[in-house]
Amino acid sequence: MKKDSRIYIAGHRGLVGSAIKRELEKQGYMNLVYKTSSDLDLRNPVAVNQFFKEETIEYVFLAAAKVGGIVANNDYPAEFIRDNLLIQTNVIDASHQNNITKLLFLGSTCIYPKFAPQPMKEEDLLTGVLEPTNEPYAIAKIAGIKMCESYNRQYGTKYISAMPTNLYGEYDNFDLEKSHVLPALIRKFHEAKENGSNEVEIWGTGTPKREFLYSGDLANACVYLMNNYEGNEFVNIGVGEDISIKDVALKIKDVVGFKGALTFNTEKPDGTPRKLVDVSRLSSLGWRAETTLDEGLKKAYEWYLENYITENVNG
Numbered sequence: 584m585k586k587d588s589r590i591y592i593a594g595h596r597g598l599v600g601s602a603i604k605r606e607l608e609k610q611g612y613m614n615l616v617y618k619t620s621s622d623l624d625l626r627n628p629v630a631v632n633q634f635f636k637e638e639t640i641e642y643v644f645l646a647a648a649k650v651g652g653i654v655a656n657n658d659y660p661a662e663f664i665r666d667n668l669l670i671q672t673n674v675i676d677a678s679h680q681n682n683i684t685k686l687l688f689l690g691s692t693c694i695y696p697k698f699a700p701q702p703m704k705e706e707d708l709l710t711g712v713l714e715p716t717n718e719p720y721a722i723a724k725i726a727g728i729k730m731c732e733s734y735n736r737q738y739g740t741k742y743i744s745a746m747p748t749n750l751y752g753e754y755d756n757f758d759l760e761k762s763h764v765l766p767a768l769i770r771k772f773h774e775a776k777e778n779g780s781n782e783v784e785i786w787g788t789g790t791p792k793r794e795f796l797y798s799g800d801l802a803n804a805c806v807y808l809m810n811n812y813e814g815n816e817f818v819n820i821g822v823g824e825d826i827s828i829k830d831v832a833l834k835i836k837d838v839v840g841f842k843g844a845l846t847f848n849t850e851k852p853d854g855t856p857r858k859l860v861d862v863s864r865l866s867s868l869g870w871r872a873e874t875t876l877d878e879g880l881k882k883a884y885e886w887y888l889e890n891y892i893t894e895n896v897n898g
């Protein structure tokens with residue numbers, strides 16, 4: 584990308600899109616294009632094609648999607664498969680129709696089989712059954728990868744796919760029912776501390792393990808891949824280390840300064856027992872994550888205190 588290339592960030596207000604926007608601005612890219620979902624509903628193919636035609640876009644970061652945690656995925660499977668298939672199909676096809684230079688599609692490590700060998704290599708895709716709580720979302724993401732690969736094969740396009748592990752950071756979703764585990768626990772521990780509660784409920788058994796990547800690092804990796812990678816194979820993005828839900832909950836408890844106890848609600852699903860990614864492909868391209876989980880959790884909690892609470896208190 585050149586500093587004045589016309590770059591479209593789809594989903595620029597979300598956790599990932601906002602981090603990509605900040606990273607591009609930090610690196611001096613000055614010709615960025617973005618629209619909210621109310622101004623441009625990416626599920627509408629006619630509107631998307633028209634937008635691409637008018638904006639003469641050269642590069643696309645596809646970070647718009649229907650996203651949520653384990654319970655949201657389980658409760659709204661139709662929306663997760665429908666919206667994601669529509670958004671990605673419309674954006675990828677409009678990119679081709681309008682001859683953009685390059686696109687980066689964001690998937691997720693839930694594409695891998697529930698019991699994939701750990702750490703999970705890119706070659707493990709489609710080698711076993713998926714985790715049922717997010718199968719519809721995962722199927723949409725797999726379709727996105729295959730669509731990029733197929734367009735590259737048939738039309739000679741340059742569409743690359745990145746599969747990030749679980750993410751967290753600024754502009755995360757802190758809804759207690761629909762969010763992912765880290766933002767939910769930041770909010771639960773904070774509110775328990777403020778309300779003088781003695782305990783915080785953790786969903787599931789606390790034994791599943793997850794790998795967490797700070798959104799700022801992910802954004803840096805996405806810009807790096809856009810500038811340095813042209814292969815037809817997708818690339819895992821992670822830190823190469825995982826931690827149990829119980830242990831990460833204890834870390835967040837310390838960051839927030841909550842003094843009470845943890846309880847485990849085993850009526851809620853655990854999901855995949857473990858999903859650690861193999862980051863050899865990304866490492867061999869010369870990229871590695873910089874932010875430790877301890878540093879990232881502090882940043883995320885600071886952002887929550889300064890932005891989320893203020894915004895919600897002020898309406």
Ligand SMILES: NC(=O)C1=CN([C@@H]2O[C@H](COP(=O)(O)OP(=O)(O)OC[C@H]3O[C@@H](n4cnc5c(N)ncnc54)[C@H](OP(=O)(O)O)[C@@H]3O)[C@@H](O)[C@H]2O)C=CC1
Nearest residue numbers: 594596597598599619620624625647648650689691749750
């Ligand atoms: N969060 C995570 O832990 C992980 C996320 N990912 C992937 O990263 C990508 C971004 O996720 P994340 O940033 O967390 O998600 P967010 O929910 O934070 O943001 C999603 C963005 O998508 C936009 N969007 C949703 N529906 C539409 C629509 N119909 N038309 C236009 N825009 C729409 C929203 O726009 P608006 O704000 O304007 O409504 C929003 O800004 C997704 O592909 C996700 O699968 C992958 C692994 C882990």
Ligand SMILES: C[C@H]1O[C@H](OP(=O)(O)OP(=O)(O)OC[C@H]2O[C@@H](n3cnc4c(=O)[nH]c(N)nc43)[C@H](O)[C@@H]2O)[C@@H](O)[C@@H](O)C1=O
Nearest residue numbers: 652653656691693717762763764767785786787852853854
């Ligand atoms: C990124 C990834 O995100 C989703 O998968 P997930 O990793 O299972 O998501 P999660 O962050 O919601 O949960 C991780 C673990 O944490 C436990 N857990 C404890 N307490 C809370 C809690 O309070 N909230 C949540 N959400 N989880 C909790 C929870 O029970 C589970 O064992 C996919 O649907 C899919 O969308 C996807 O790609």
